[in-house]
Amino acid sequence: MGLWTIAIAFPRALASQAPAVATPQGALQGIVRAAPTDVALPYAVISIPALGIERFSGANGTFILGAVPAGSHEVLIRRLGFVPERRTVNISAAQTTTLDVRLVQVPVRLSSMLVRPVEPCKRPGLPDSTRFPEVAQLANLLRENADRYRLLVQQYPFAYVQTRAFGQLMDRGMTILRVDSIRVPGASAVEYKPGNVVRRDRTGGRNDYSMHLPTLLDLADAVFVRNHCFHYAGTSTHEGETWYRLDVRAADRLSSPDVHGAFFLDSATSQLRRMELEMSRPDRLPRELRSIRTVQVTTQFLEIAPGVALIDNVCAVNWIKGRGPRAQHAAELQQVLMYGFTAPPPDIDPVGQRSMPPWRRGAGVPRDSLSCVPPEG
Numbered sequence: 001m002g003l004w005t006i007a008i009a010f011p012r013a014l015a016s017q018a019p020a021v022a023t024p025q026g027a028l029q030g031i032v033r034a035a036p037t038d039v040a041l042p043y044a045v046i047s048i049p050a051l052g053i054e055r056f057s058g059a060n061g062t063f064i065l066g067a068v069p070a071g072s073h074e075v076l077i078r079r080l081g082f083v084p085e086r087r088t089v090n091i092s093a094a095q096t097t098t099l100d101v102r103l104v105q106v107p108v109r110l111s112s113m114l115v116r117p118v119e120p121c122k123r124p125g126l127p128d129s130t131r132f133p134e135v136a137q138l139a140n141l142l143r144e145n146a147d148r149y150r151l152l153v154q155q156y157p158f159a160y161v162q163t164r165a166f167g168q169l170m171d172r173g174m175t176i177l178r179v180d181s182i183r184v185p186g187a188s189a190v191e192y193k194p195g196n197v198v199r200r201d202r203t204g205g206r207n208d209y210s211m212h213l214p215t216l217l218d219l220a221d222a223v224f225v226r227n228h229c230f231h232y233a234g235t236s237t238h239e240g241e242t243w244y245r246l247d248v249r250a251a252d253r254l255s256s257p258d259v260h261g262a263f264f265l266d267s268a269t270s271q272l273r274r275m276e277l278e279m280s281r282p283d284r285l286p287r288e289l290r291s292i293r294t295v296q297v298t299t300q301f302l303e304i305a306p307g308v309a310l311i312d313n314v315c316a317v318n319w320i321k322g323r324g325p326r327a328q329h330a331a332e333l334q335q336v337l338m339y340g341f342t343a344p345p346p347d348i349d350p351v352g353q354r355s356m357p358p359w360r361r362g363a364g365v366p367r368d369s370l371s372c373v374p375p376e377g
Contacts, residue, residue, distance in 0.1 A: 045078045126140075138230070173364050179359050
């Protein structure tokens with residue numbers, strides 16, 4: 001079937017009208033601080049939702065939005081770990097309006113919360129904020145992390161160069177069989193679909209299966225939220241930081257593989273530090289993959305500026321059925337070697353580099369250094 005093309009003919013009189021008059025514009029500038037300390041907040045998000053304008057503040061909390069149409073606008077100011085604030089501003093033509101904001105820190109109180117076992121996910125979606133206010137708050141902080149990343153990849157495009165090591169995991173550790181390097185865009189082109197994380201690739205004569213895990217971007221998507229339940233799972237200490245753990249479980253109604261997850265947020269900054277994903281419903285994998293017991297993937301993040309984080313490294317294991325010293329599980333490690341911005345956020349270097357890991361063919365990686373392998377093995 002051919003494509004239909006709809007042609008719209010405008011009356012000739014419209015073409016002879018005078019050119020449209022440019023809309024008068026002004027600018028908005030200011031600084032975002034914390035209340036009551038007046039400490040400047042770097043990398044807050046200043047947006048005018050009705051106009052689709054979003055920008056980060058700089059390292060000193062200052063911002064400027066240029067080319068704002070004259071008139072009254074609602075401005076939304078957000079910063080990870082702080083209560084968002086809405087302000088109405090009046091922009092005058094050819095003038096700069098000043099807006100100084102003080103944000104109040106989010107009061108996360110979890111000391112009295114009981115850590116409950118993760119239950120079946122029969123009613124997915126965000127937790128009821130009246131019954132479980134702390135859990136709802138953590139879930140919203142997780143989504144705020146995802147939303148900040150969305151702004152980053154949209155307004156400040158970047159790409160990674162990462163090295164990858166592929167091998168076999170046995171009792172003592174991973175033996176590397178192959179190492180390569182690839183360039184990866186900051187934004188994934190794969191869209192999350194509930195219960196459809198394992199997909200078949202038949203392009204170019206191939207007939208392979210791949211697992212498309214949800215990315216940080218997907219966590220802000222309403223589709224992901226509607227298909228998962230959220231549970232508070234306690235705190236842990238890592239290199240002097242206290243992390244809140246938020247467990248996420250795929251809805252029971254998803255009868256094909258999706259993912260469960262554990263997300264670790266720094267209690268002081270609300271920054272996402274670590275993400276652990278595990279395949280749900282491995283019993284519903286295609287017949288060719290029924291030897292897989294589960295898949296576990298751990299992602300750790302690198303904060304390149306306060307509140308601005310990129311992926312640092314990834315560890316993944318395909319656990320096969322059967323145990324014992326001869327069991328061989330496919331494993332993959334990824335380490336970012338370099339990232340580069342087309343146009344960096346304010347006050348951030350356009351290029352950053354990391355050290356090359358000591359990976360080579362035939363080398364071994366100790367089991368206890370693999371973040372995706374449980375200590376008990």
